[in-house]
Amino acid sequence: MKNETEKECGCFFCITIYSPEEINEWVPDSHGRTALCPPYCGIDSVLPDSRIKLDTDFLKGMYKLWFE
Numbered sequence: 001m002k003n004e005t006e007k008e009c010g011c012f013f014c015i016t017i018y019s020p021e022e023i024n025e026w027v028p029d030s031h032g033r034t035a036l037c038p039p040y041c042g043i044d045s046v047l048p049d050s051r052i053k054l055d056t057d058f059l060k061g062m063y064k065l066w067f068e
């Protein structure tokens with residue numbers, strides 16, 4: 001049986017996609033909470049894989065919006 005923990009998170013600062021299980025720090029924000037990207041860059045620029053499918057092109061687009 002397939003387990004249900006296949007959701008992914010993506011960090012648009014370091015353009016990395018990984019399992020939410022790797023996240024161990026969350027900070028509150030206006031929408032609820034945002035994950036810090038601990039295994040990689042430590043920036044609070046992590047997106048949950050909710051309705052949109054995360055891929056590196058999407059993350060790069062977000063990076064441009066926020067950091068350029």
Ligand SMILES: [Zn+2]
Nearest residue numbers: 011014037041
């Ligand atoms: Zn990161």
